[in-house]
Amino acid sequence: xxxxxLSALRFAPPGRVVLDSVDLTLGGEGISVILGPNGVGKTLLxxxxxxxxxxxxxxxxxxxxxxxxxxxxxxxxQPMMLRxxxxxxxxxxxxxxxxSAAERRQRTAAVLARVGLEHRASECARLLSGGERQRLALxxxxxxxxxxxxxxxxTASLDPSATEQVENIIREIRTEGAKVLMTTHNLxxxxxxxxxxxxxxxxxVQEHAxxxxxxxxxxxxxxxxxxxxxxxxxxxxxx
Amino acid sequence: MLTTVxxxxxxxxxxxxxxxxxxGLSLRVSLTALLIGSLIxxxxxxxxxxxAFPGRGALIVVLNALMGLPSVVVGVVVYLLxxxxxxxxxxxxxxxxAAMIFAQTLLVVPLIAAVxxxxxxxxxxxxxxxxxxxxxxxxxxxxxxxxxxxxxLTVATLAGLGRAMSExxxxxxxGGNIDGFTRVMTTAIALETSKGDLAxxxxxxxxxxxxxxxxxxxxxxxxCWAARRYD
Numbered sequence: 001x002x003x004x005x006l007s008a009l010r011f012a013p014p015g016r017v018v019l020d021s022v023d024l025t026l027g028g029e030g031i032s033v034i035l036g037p038n039g040v041g042k043t044l045l046x047x048x049x050x051x052x053x054x055x056x057x058x059x060x061x062x063x064x065x066x067x068x069x070x071x072x073x074x075x076x077x078q079p080m081m082l083r084x085x086x087x088x089x090x091x092x093x094x095x096x097x098x099x100s101a102a103e104r105r106q107r108t109a110a111v112l113a114r115v116g117l118e119h120r121a122s123e124c125a126r127l128l129s130g131g132e133r134q135r136l137a138l139x140x141x142x143x144x145x146x147x148x149x150x151x152x153x154x155t156a157s158l159d160p161s162a163t164e165q166v167e168n169i170i171r172e173i174r175t176e177g178a179k180v181l182m183t184t185h186n187l188x189x190x191x192x193x194x195x196x197x198x199x200x201x202x203x204x205v206q207e208h209a210x211x212x213x214x215x216x217x218x219x220x221x222x223x224x225x226x227x228x229x230x231x232x233x234x235x236x237x238x239x
Numbered sequence: 240m241l242t243t244v245x246x247x248x249x250x251x252x253x254x255x256x257x258x259x260x261x262x263g264l265s266l267r268v269s270l271t272a273l274l275i276g277s278l279i280x281x282x283x284x285x286x287x288x289x290x291a292f293p294g295r296g297a298l299i300v301v302l303n304a305l306m307g308l309p310s311v312v313v314g315v316v317v318y319l320l321x322x323x324x325x326x327x328x329x330x331x332x333x334x335x336x337a338a339m340i341f342a343q344t345l346l347v348v349p350l351i352a353a354v355x356x357x358x359x360x361x362x363x364x365x366x367x368x369x370x371x372x373x374x375x376x377x378x379x380x381x382x383x384x385x386x387x388x389x390x391x392l393t394v395a396t397l398a399g400l401g402r403a404m405s406e407x408x409x410x411x412x413x414g415g416n417i418d419g420f421t422r423v424m425t426t427a428i429a430l431e432t433s434k435g436d437l438a439x440x441x442x443x444x445x446x447x448x449x450x451x452x453x454x455x456x457x458x459x460x461x462x463c464w465a466a467r468r469y470d
Contacts, residue, residue: 050372051371051372052368052371052372072372073373076368079369080365080366082366082383082386082387083386083388083389083390083469083470084386084387092375092383093373095375095379096373096374096375096379124468124469126470127469144373
């Protein structure tokens with residue numbers, strides 16, 4: 001499955017080019033964070049990797065194969081909640097796996113305990129708060145025991161306390177051996193979580209570097225401007 | 240007019256056994272048809288919502304068109320199927336409650352399937368990316384979507400109930416409107432009105448309206464309760 005290599009990946013719906021030529025190689029460990037201005041295609045890149053969208057060009061190589069040979073999971077910015085119990089909202093994700101009903105129940109109960117939702121297992125998932133929903137979505141992904149976990153803005157619109165809880169869960173999932181690839185707009189979160197940063201701008205990867213080096217000495221002008229809080233149009237204007 | 244209405248109310252108040260028999264048979268036929276129609280129509284609609292195959296759009300158009308299928312046409316088709324020389328003639332079901340259930344089932348299946356297809360498709364549009372990443376099969380997805388939409392799907396069953404209970408043409412043709420055997424509320428109303436027995440017609444009409452109102456109110460109550468509890 002790893003290294004995951006993206007070669008000249010392109011996504012261009014009619015009338016515009018979102019991702020022009022994305023080249024990227026990802027190892028199988030740690031947390032990689034995708035940063036970049038709004039609309040640059042961060043979520044799109046996750047969806048292309050998840051196989052939810054067909055690329056208009058380029059290729060994905062999963063360690064020598066065209067498809068991932070191990071499990072991947074994805075947590076969306078607005079995770080879906082079935083009108084069922086919290087427990088059922090995790091358990092259903094295990095149905096495609098060759099597990100008995102007892103094994104599914106056991107794994108679901110265990111993962112709900114790890115995200116602190118075991119006491120709400122019988123309640124309706126749609127009645128959870130935003131932070132609890134995100135923890136439930138992470139529990140669902142975690143229960144699948146993925147080798148690669150894709151997270152799209154997992155703490156968008158969460159308060160600091162809920163954000164901390166979610167970040168702790170992400171660290172635990174990483175510690176258990178899953179590769180995490182996530183997007184965020186929260187630079188503080190990126191510094192807390194990231195092992196490496198992928199900086200996207202103008203439809204391509206401008207920089208892929210260890211997190212410490214990226215934040216201390218960004219190499220590209222676009223990344224420097226982004227970190228200083230400048231807007232994309234300003235970058236274009238300065239050129 | 241007033242006297243007729245008073246007579247109708249008197250019939251209701253006296254629990255006239257003829258009236259009760261007709262009401263009982265009507266409920267038995269329509270609710271059985273609704274049950275069978277739901278068992279077929281709900282999964283069919285859900286499957287159609289998630290399936291992708293050539294001709295799906297045309298099939299949806301046909302299904303939607305079948306919602307307005309004239310009941311007398313269904314009656315004639317079922318009559319031909321069940322008549323002695325028809326393919327199902329050996330079953331000996333013509334002019335029986337079973338034939339009426341058969342006809343009403345054919346009427347409610349397209350309605351339930353078409354309405355549930357629309358409801359489930361909206362949910363499918365929302366959930367399909369996550370279902371896809373999780374790797375659920377279409378069959379697993381259909382089961383989950385039906386469970387998720389269960390309260391909204393009461394609309395589909397309510398529509399089916401209304402269609403079945405108010406239907407007259409098909410049951411008249413395949414049931415024969417035989418007194419004490421296949422006479423239901425709608426066929427009795429048609430017959431008694433033509434005979435001039437308006438009191439019984441009005442009494443049956445009041446029962447029919449009350450039943451439909453009562454069932455709708457009960458299901459609406461369940462939906463409101465569910466919306467508070469699950470949304």
